[in-house]
Amino acid sequence: MKAEKDLFLAVDIGGTKIAVGLIDNDGHILAYNQDQTCQISPKEGIRQIINMLESLVDQQRIQIETVTAIGIGIPAVLEPESDYVIWAPNLNNWRNVDLKGALATYFKLPVYIEYDGHAAVLGEWWVGAGRTYHTLVDIIIGTGVGGGMILDGKLFRGNNRLAGAAGWFGPSTCIGQQDERPLTNGYWESHVSGPAVTVRAKKLARVNEDSAIVRLATEERLSSITLFAAAKQGDQAAQKLCNQVADEIGSGIANVVSMINPQLVILGGGLGSNCAFLLPRIRKFVDHWAQPFSAQSVEIVISALGSQAGLLGAAYAAILRSAED
Missing domain, CATH: 3.30.420.40 (ATPase, nucleotide binding domain)
Known part of the structure; x- marks a missing residue:
């Protein structure tokens, strides 16, 4: 697969399901997968995210270096400047979790995290009902x-x-x-x-x-x-x-x-x-x-986007914020 456009990995974390996608900078979902959200612990939850993203990259036969950034939407209270997860009430034991640091270290990519409601409205504004x-x-x-x-x-x-x-x-x-x-x-x-x-x-x-x-x-x-x-x-x-x-x-x-x-x-x-x-x-x-x-x-x-609003919005957040860095 040739990366003719900028590529972004996106993660939409919910209390019931977690979705991952490979999305280009025009809002096209090139690959998608979802699973039930792991509610064992934050450590296992992060492992699930890593495994799902790695699987998506492998399925598309791309190199991780061709990805510009990772965007994440999560139902959580976030530290304003650092994206540090202070509390995610619908995720078991998610208090004081450095999700951004864990993924940035593992994938060697910029990671941007948004409150899931913000990710969803960004998705609708970008390519959905709010265009x-x-x-x-x-x-x-x-x-x-x-x-x-x-x-x-x-x-x-x-x-x-x-x-x-x-x-x-x-x-x-x-x-x-x-x-x-x-x-x-x-x-x-x-x-x-x-x-x-x-x-x-x-x-x-x-x-x-x-x-x-x-x-x-x-x-x-x-x-x-x-x-x-x-x-x-x-x-x-x-x-x-x-x-x-x-x-x-x-x-x-x-x-x-x-x-x-x-x-x-x-x-x-x-x-x-x-x-x-x-x-x-x-x-x-x-x-x-x-x-x-x-x-x-x-x-x-x-x-207009249904269950994919948060995923697309997570990607758009990464697009907007990576352009600012």
Whole structure:
């Protein structure tokens, strides 16, 4: 394989899966692979990343020296200047981990790490739904809930590189309000993330034995996607729960729209990318609760890149940051 364009290795680390890709500077994914995320320890997790990248390079029969840099998206708190991983709540025991140093030493390449929400919005802005926009917000609803923002044509990272950590929204809380769900990863995440919606769907299935949810999957395999499928088939109990989820998603988006006044809000992630049928309900909630002029002017769409947004964004982060070095 001849490297006619600059090549970048990209890694998208999630709580459930990890993906790697070889990507050129035009946003073409030349090779791709994914696996379940190793949750044994940071050391084993880094070993998994190295093995997956080496395998990808070997499969493409290229020399590592032809790669310009490695870009990584990870759901973690990062040290602002060094990319040092301070804490990754959805990765087991990932505290104070020098992921960048380990990979840079092993591959002898520059390594650039971004919070996964920032990587995803970079991907959408580069080659996805946000290509023609200068102020946009990407909300990723999957194993967790995160996000990222492009403000006036520039990625906004925030003081601690955590801008867009939407899972911590408290859109319907008030002083003294109690909630039975664990809030370790944030109030909004505890309600609308994939695992949270799955828990709610399982409770629904237990009290509605005739529900399409039960017919579509056993409880062990039941997921938010099963719930959505049941709702689309006309199951009233599933539709009621989906409407609740749509309103809760809309509540968070209404806050974003009122605060940021974006041109575009993108819904991505494993759950968010499957919310197209809920968009009318979400839109109605946003129109009712968000600042009226901001609500009127904003577009709300589903991710154009789906599960590959973070991977492409990790590559784009490496492109942008390597050009600055």
